[in-house]
Amino acid sequence: MTKLLSPYVNRDLSWIEFNRRVLEEAQDTRNPLLERAKFLSIVSSNLDEFMSVRVAGIQDQMRAGLTKTDFTGYTPAGLWKRLIKRATSMVFEQYRTYREVTRCLAKEGICIRAVDELNATQKKAVSDYFHEIVFPVLTPMAVDQSRPFPLVHTKELYLAVLLKREDATDEEEPLFAIVQVPSILSRYVPVQGRINSKKQEFVLLEDVIEQFIDTLFNGYMPFAVHPFRLTRNADLTLNEEGAEDLLEEIEKELRRRRWGIPVRLEVAKGMHPYALETLRDELEIEDNLFEIDGPLDLSFLLRFVGSLPGYDNLRYEKMEPVYPREFDESDDMFEIIRQRDVLMYHPYESFEAVNDFVLQAAYDSDVLAIKMTLYRVSGQSALVQALAKAAEAGKQVTVVVELKARFDEERNIAWARQLEKAGCHVVYGLVGLKTHAKILLVVRREQGTLRRYVHVGTGNYNDNTATLYTDIGLFTAHPVIGGDASALFNEVTGYSSPYEWKAFGVAPTDLREKLFRLIDRERDNALAGRKAHIIAKMNSLSNQDMIDKLYEASQAGVKIDLIVRGVCCLRPGVPGRSENIKVFSIVDRYLEHARVMYFYNGGEEEVYLSSADWMTRNLMKRIELMCPVFDPGLRMILINMLRLNLEDDVKARELKPSGLYEPVASRSDTPFRSQFEAKKIQLWKGHA
Structure with a gap:
C-alpha cells in the first residue's frame, strides 16, 4: 500500500532541499567558473548555521526525551536521522563538485596545490613564510594527565597531531596534541609561479603547517596529522524579563556560545583511528560525524575568489547599481517625495539614495526628528554615521537596534554604543520580540505644520547586502502611512494602547x-x-x-x-x-x-x-x-x-x-x- 503523504513538507527537510539548490548553482556549467566556487562557499556557510541552530535544537529536544511528532509527522529522533542522511549525501556531492571546479580552475591557471607538488624554489618560499609569519602565531596544545583537553572553538580549523617520543617502543600509546590553524592569517597562501608560467598557485595554510609540524614538537616524532573542525550549539537562550541590562545579558550569552554543546564534528577522510576516537570521546560526539574528502570548511572560497585580480571572463558581468532617476530631478529629496512616491529595486538601483536621504535629513534645519529600525547593519555603515551627525546637530534621533539578530549581535552592540555616545536615543525593542520591521521616519516642519516622510523596505538597512540581495524600498509622504509609522514607533519605544492601523x-x-x-x-x-x-x-x-x-x-x-x-x-x-x-x-x-x-x-x-x-x-x-x-x-x-x-x-x-x-x-x-x-x-x- 502506498504511504499517504503528509499535507505538509517538513521545515528542516525543506531547508536541505534549498541548500541543494544552492549547490546546483555550483554544479551548473552555464555559470562562470569563479561564481561556481562562490556558491560552494555559500553551501558551507549555510550548512554551518543550519547545524549550529536547527540541528542543535533538534538534539536538545532528543536530550529532553521529547517523542511527540510535529505537524509534519516527524519525531525529533526520526527527523534527526533523516537530516543527517540527507546532509551527508549533500556534502559528498559538494566535495565532488569542489574537485571538478578546482580542476577547471587549474586549466585556467588558478591552482590550489599540495606542498609536495611544489618545486624546490616554491618550497623554499613556503618554508620562509612558515618560519617568519606562521610559526610565531602557533600554539601547540598537548593533552595528557596534567593538561586537560583544551577548549575547541566552534567553526575553527584545527590539526589533530599524533606523536611518539624519539626513543619510544612500538607498544607505547601515541601522544595527542592539537594545533589551531590561525584564522587571523589567510587560509590560502600564494606561492611564486614557476619560471615562464602565467599560473597563479596557492597552498592551503593547514597544509603548510602540517609540512613543518615537527618544528612545534622538538624531541618527538609526529606520525599522523589530520584537520578537524567542531560546530557547537549557537542558539542564544535569554531571560529578557530577568535581565536588568539586555545588552550585558547578550554579551554574556555570546561568551557562552564558545562553550555550546558540540553538534557536529568534521574530520579529514582517513583520519587515524586513535585520533578520531580521542576526539569523539573528549568532545562527546557520537553520531554527527562528517568525514570530508577535501579541505574542511569551503567558506574560504568566497574570499579566495574575491582576492583574485582579473579573470573577468570567469565572473558575472559587472552590474553597477543605478541611482534612482527620480532623485536626479532635484537636489531636494523631500521635494521629490512630496510630489510622488518613489520605489527602489535593489541591487539594480543604488542603496546610496537611502544614505543620502538620512544625510539630507541630518543637515536640514527643518527636520525635527528621525526614527528608524536597525536589524543587520554593515561594518562601515554610512547610515549610522548620518544618524550620529543628526543627533550631534540637535535632532531627536531614535534608533531601535535589534541586539538579538543572530550572528550579528556583537556588531549591533558596537553600533548601539556608538549611537548612544553621539546622543541618539537607542531602544532595544520589546521584551520577547525581535524587531524585524524595516522602517525609517523623518518628521519635518513645513509651512507651519509637520509632514512625515517614510521609507519602508523588505530588506535590512545594510549597504553591503543591498548589492547582493534583491529587495524593494518605498519612499512616501502619504499621510496615512506617516500616521501609522508614528504609531508604530510609539508602540515600540513607549507605552501605547493597541492602535487601529489605517494602512499597515x-x-x-x-x-x-x-x-x-x-x-x-x-x-x-x-x-x-x-x-x-x-x-x-x-x-x-x-x-x-x-x-x-x-x-x-x-x-x-x-x-x-x-x-x-x-x-x-x-x-x-x-x-x-x-x-x-x-x-x-x-x-x-x-x-x-x-x-x-x-x-x-x-x-x-x-x-x-x-x-x-x-x-x-x-x-x-x-x-x-x-x-x-x-x-x-x-x-x-x-x-x-x-x-x-x-x-x-x-x-x-x-x-x-x-x-x-x-x-x-x-x-x-x-x-x-x-x-x-x-x-x-x-x-x-x-x-x-
Missing part, C-alpha cells in the same frame, strides 16, 4: 489576521464565480495556519502562485487540496529577498511590501510590518516584477507534491532569466 499590518498584533482577511476575500470571490488570484513572494513559508488558509483558498478555486526562495512547508499540486497552487524557487546570482504580496481583489488590485516571511516566528514572535503600495504606477511595476519571476525558465525550480524541486520546463526557444531581465527596471519604471 503589524505583527504580532494583527498582521496574520490581515493576511487571512485578504486571502479570505479572494476565496469568497472565487466561490462567487469571480476571478481570484494571489501572488506572494517571500523567503520562507512554514506557518501551519497560513498554509491551511491557502489550502482553503485553493479548494475554492483561487489561483495561487508562490515564489518562495527557501523553506516551503506547503505541498502544492495535491488533488482536492492544493491543485490550484504552484510554488517556485529562484536561486541565482543575487539572493532573492523581497517580500511582496499581490491580491487581484475583483480587479481592484492590491500590492503590499513586507519585512515578514510567512513563518510562525515572523507572524507571532517578531515586530514585523506590511505596507500597502498606494500609487497605481508603482503597483504595476511590482506586479511586473512578480511576473518576471513567474516567467523564469532558467533558474526557477518548481516544488512538486513529493517535496522535491524540478527545473521549470522551457517555455520558448528564448530562455528567460528573471534576474537578468530585471536589469531593465529603468525602462519599466518609465525612464527610457
Whole structure:
C-alpha cells in the first residue's frame, strides 16, 4: 500500500532541499567558473548555521526525551536521522563538485596545490613564510594527565597531531596534541609561479603547517596529522524579563556560545583511528560525524575568489547599481517625495539614495526628528554615521537596534554604543520580540505644520547586502502611512494602547489576521464565480495556519502562485487540496529577498511590501510590518516584477507534491532569466 503523504513538507527537510539548490548553482556549467566556487562557499556557510541552530535544537529536544511528532509527522529522533542522511549525501556531492571546479580552475591557471607538488624554489618560499609569519602565531596544545583537553572553538580549523617520543617502543600509546590553524592569517597562501608560467598557485595554510609540524614538537616524532573542525550549539537562550541590562545579558550569552554543546564534528577522510576516537570521546560526539574528502570548511572560497585580480571572463558581468532617476530631478529629496512616491529595486538601483536621504535629513534645519529600525547593519555603515551627525546637530534621533539578530549581535552592540555616545536615543525593542520591521521616519516642519516622510523596505538597512540581495524600498509622504509609522514607533519605544492601523499590518498584533482577511476575500470571490488570484513572494513559508488558509483558498478555486526562495512547508499540486497552487524557487546570482504580496481583489488590485516571511516566528514572535503600495504606477511595476519571476525558465525550480524541486520546463526557444531581465527596471519604471 502506498504511504499517504503528509499535507505538509517538513521545515528542516525543506531547508536541505534549498541548500541543494544552492549547490546546483555550483554544479551548473552555464555559470562562470569563479561564481561556481562562490556558491560552494555559500553551501558551507549555510550548512554551518543550519547545524549550529536547527540541528542543535533538534538534539536538545532528543536530550529532553521529547517523542511527540510535529505537524509534519516527524519525531525529533526520526527527523534527526533523516537530516543527517540527507546532509551527508549533500556534502559528498559538494566535495565532488569542489574537485571538478578546482580542476577547471587549474586549466585556467588558478591552482590550489599540495606542498609536495611544489618545486624546490616554491618550497623554499613556503618554508620562509612558515618560519617568519606562521610559526610565531602557533600554539601547540598537548593533552595528557596534567593538561586537560583544551577548549575547541566552534567553526575553527584545527590539526589533530599524533606523536611518539624519539626513543619510544612500538607498544607505547601515541601522544595527542592539537594545533589551531590561525584564522587571523589567510587560509590560502600564494606561492611564486614557476619560471615562464602565467599560473597563479596557492597552498592551503593547514597544509603548510602540517609540512613543518615537527618544528612545534622538538624531541618527538609526529606520525599522523589530520584537520578537524567542531560546530557547537549557537542558539542564544535569554531571560529578557530577568535581565536588568539586555545588552550585558547578550554579551554574556555570546561568551557562552564558545562553550555550546558540540553538534557536529568534521574530520579529514582517513583520519587515524586513535585520533578520531580521542576526539569523539573528549568532545562527546557520537553520531554527527562528517568525514570530508577535501579541505574542511569551503567558506574560504568566497574570499579566495574575491582576492583574485582579473579573470573577468570567469565572473558575472559587472552590474553597477543605478541611482534612482527620480532623485536626479532635484537636489531636494523631500521635494521629490512630496510630489510622488518613489520605489527602489535593489541591487539594480543604488542603496546610496537611502544614505543620502538620512544625510539630507541630518543637515536640514527643518527636520525635527528621525526614527528608524536597525536589524543587520554593515561594518562601515554610512547610515549610522548620518544618524550620529543628526543627533550631534540637535535632532531627536531614535534608533531601535535589534541586539538579538543572530550572528550579528556583537556588531549591533558596537553600533548601539556608538549611537548612544553621539546622543541618539537607542531602544532595544520589546521584551520577547525581535524587531524585524524595516522602517525609517523623518518628521519635518513645513509651512507651519509637520509632514512625515517614510521609507519602508523588505530588506535590512545594510549597504553591503543591498548589492547582493534583491529587495524593494518605498519612499512616501502619504499621510496615512506617516500616521501609522508614528504609531508604530510609539508602540515600540513607549507605552501605547493597541492602535487601529489605517494602512499597515503589524505583527504580532494583527498582521496574520490581515493576511487571512485578504486571502479570505479572494476565496469568497472565487466561490462567487469571480476571478481570484494571489501572488506572494517571500523567503520562507512554514506557518501551519497560513498554509491551511491557502489550502482553503485553493479548494475554492483561487489561483495561487508562490515564489518562495527557501523553506516551503506547503505541498502544492495535491488533488482536492492544493491543485490550484504552484510554488517556485529562484536561486541565482543575487539572493532573492523581497517580500511582496499581490491580491487581484475583483480587479481592484492590491500590492503590499513586507519585512515578514510567512513563518510562525515572523507572524507571532517578531515586530514585523506590511505596507500597502498606494500609487497605481508603482503597483504595476511590482506586479511586473512578480511576473518576471513567474516567467523564469532558467533558474526557477518548481516544488512538486513529493517535496522535491524540478527545473521549470522551457517555455520558448528564448530562455528567460528573471534576474537578468530585471536589469531593465529603468525602462519599466518609465525612464527610457
